Amino acid sequence: DAGVIQSPRHEVTEMGQEVTLRCKPISGHNSLFWYRQTMMRGLELLIYFNNNVPIDDSGMPEDRFSAKMPNASFSTLKIQPSEPRDSAVYFCASSAQGGNTEAFFGQGTRLTVV
């Protein structure tokens, strides 16, 4: 298996534009997590899906952020409109059964909003 696959690896966009980050979890994993990493705040959980259903989205910072998981092999994180303070590395991770099994992280998407 190729592991968790995220795209794009890097994204530079202008303030106000829509940004969509994509994630393909490891086949057979039923839990998917989106994290945001910054120097100031570390790794923050944004949203957690279990069997394609959002379980906890309390970490989604604002209505500008939305996440979907239309099927077991694909998830998106959308920011609309984007702001400079959204600049961060966004990680997707998947695990076989919730958080108490190993979570495998993707390589991350480095987002820069100018």
Added chain:
Amino acid sequence: QQQVKQSPQSLIVQKGGISIINCAYENTAFDYFPWYQQFPGKGPALLIAIRPDVSEKKEGRFTISFNKSAKQFSLHIMDSQPGDSATYFCAALYGGSQGNLIFGKGTKLSVKP
């Protein structure tokens, strides 16, 4: 109380020395405590994990010590090597199999040759 407090923020150790990173938590419902290792440009990867019914777990040069009464746990890296230079995150799980991981802020470890 969903926070996990990690210290120090950064750590410099000589090759062959012992690296020690500490974490503390408040929520007694946490029941799984993993450590993740992250190299620059990469995502975090699981290093070692422990459950609260065990006071210590060792895997090679890496040991987790767990103090349930103090609500603290620590990572010890014995015989630290330059290749261990990375950022280390402790984490804690709440919610059982439906739960998700809460991460500490991370410790940047540099092992000098």
